[in-house]
Amino acid sequence: MLRLPFTIKTAFQRCLYKPLIGYSQGHVTSRLLSTSGVKLRAEGPDPLTQEYDAVVVGAGHNGLTAAAYLQKAGLKTLVLERRHVIGGAAVTEEIVPGFKFSRCSYVLSLLRPEIYNDLELQKHGLKVYFRRGSAYTPILEEPGPSGTPRSLLLSNDAKDTFSQIAQFSEKDAKEYFIYTKLIEEIGVAIEPLLDASPVNLSALGKGSFKERMDMWPAIKALLKTGSFLGKNLPMFYELMTAPVAKILDRWFESEPLKATLATDCITGAMVSPRTPGSGYVLIHHVMGEIAGVKHAWAFAEGGMGAVSRSIANAAEAHGATILTEKPVSTVLLDSDQRACGVVLEDGTEVRSKMVLSNATARITYLNLTPEEALPKEFIEEVQAIDYTSPVTKINVAVDRLPNFAANPNVPSQEPGAHHTATIHLNCENMDFINDSYEPCTRGDIHRRPIIEMTIPSSMDRTIAPEGCHVVTLFTQYTPYHLANGEEWDDKKKNEYADLVFDNVEDYCPGFKSSVVGRDILPPPDLERIFGLTGGNIFHGAMSLDQLYFARPVPSCSSYRSPVEGLYLCGSGAHPGGGVTGAPGRNAAYVASRDLKKRAVNN
Secondary structure (H helix, E strand, O other), X not given: OEOXXXXXHHHXXXXXXXXXXXXXXXXXOXXXXXXXXXXXXXXXXXXXXXXXXXXEEOOEHHHHHHHHHHHHOOOOEEEEOOOOOOEOOXXXXXXXXXXXXXXXXXXXXXXXXXXXXXXXXXXXXXXXXXXXXXEEEEOOOOOOOOOOOOEEEEEOOHHHHHHHHHOOOHHHHHHHHHHHHHHHXXXXXXXXXXXXXXXXXXXXXXXXXXXXXXXXXXXXXXXXXXXXXXXXXXXXXXXXXXXXXXXXXXXXXXXXXXXXXXXXXXXXXXXXXXXXXXXXXXXXXOOOEEOOEEOOOEEEOOOOHHHHHHHHHHHHHXXXXXXXXXXXXXXXXXXXXXXXXXXXXXXXXXXXXXXXEOOOHHHHHHHHOOHHHOOXXXXXXXXXXXXXXXXXXXXXXEOOOOOEOOEOOOOOOOOOHHHHOEEEXXXXXXXXXXXXXXXXXXXXXXXXXXXXXXXXXXXXXXXXXXXXXXXXXXXXXXXXXXXXXXXXOHHHHHHHHHHHHHHHHHHOOOHHHHEEXXXXXXXXXXXXXXXXXXXXXXXXXXXXXXXXXXXXXXXXOOOEOOOOOEXXXXXXXXXXXXXXXXXXXXXXXXXXXXXXXXXXXX
């Protein structure tokens, strides 16, 4: 790795430097941040020689959440992270000196409000900036009567949003608010399911009376959701089964609005708006609440690593121990084939009464768990999990605020509401999305990829030098396996980034010349660096066959595994991906109850 000297770093901070346009991951040294989460242990007993109630494998936000709840319940808990930095995919890293990137996840909304309140995350350092705009779609067209191309900006201001939609269709402007209210009602109805384990169908049918009573919280949540859905049940069923294009075509007539709304259905998913069942990811995106504000999306000050850091602070405040650069190689089993700790890659054994894994189901069960401890049928189920990913994330350092042709910057260079929104490029027509999707199914990349752009520094000035900005580009569709035996080597990554930048330039003239550094993460790199099997940001596709009591697999969906004392607490478990914390909290609840039962029985 090339290590930049202090003089160059200082130049970067002052924005007086030459562009590092060719730099991709592996070319620029990643420097540890103060929020990295490295445990600076005071003199005392070696934490690896102690015995724990629980060991958590992986310091992603779900693993940290599980640790915080376990430790809060009085269980001595150790978190072991293989990387030098905590956070998993909710991480902040300084790839280009002076620029702090939310390297994977990049906006905050879905974190469960109970977690935010229970762990007192605001007290532990979490500060958020509520975005003025929610979605911005500039149109690639010749300038109109106003002298600029048109654009669509959706925001929390109902009057402005109405007028923005009405320039394309007054009918759609009226229907939009009815539609969003309905979708939000469905999201609220489903929320009880997020905070409880799925109903265990086998125990429900054949289990003892006590086992059935233990499922009461899950059954209660299911009944509550059914009651809340009420008259919206047909719409919910349609969202879960039909192509979202069919639904949007029925509601709206303007392509820019339909395509903008459709992007919430495809984010991170290997689907198009024409794929049956593509609506669930849309519902998933409206379940959010942050700092008490429903359906709000925000930037975390300091990047997404600050979210993980605040959860880690809460866990440590209760007494948990968090160690980085401690990769786990194996789950340790006792003579009864129960999990009793882990073995690190250097051979160190750490003993515990139970183990929770924040890794994907495939890594947890096929890499870390001794094969002989798992039934053959279970292994086959895990092998069949769909981890297909269409995502390449590009993090960009720029020396000035992006200037969109449809909404030119003001002379003061003060960011507008559109700069704070999620910016959708190549998304003014649903056909554009499908046209980009189809080649990916064959291992190819379309010349106009779908680009979801954010500029977190438009609100959070702690993450970029004065006058400079951080830009994140969440792009689709890019295959894990390229056609014709091509590999995602540096040449291919840079070719793709150049293609993306050419597309951004079409909407935002001058963007390419503003770039001073970039970090390119196609699916294989998302897998290698962050442990995201297949590069899938959700730890497995969020399709109907991989949700609720089928997540991660139908035979084992209650966070438990076939190995007693081994639990899955990451996004591969119910309710799935996104920075929710729900899998970690739910798994901690199940694991602590099981440990208490074992203590009573012994």
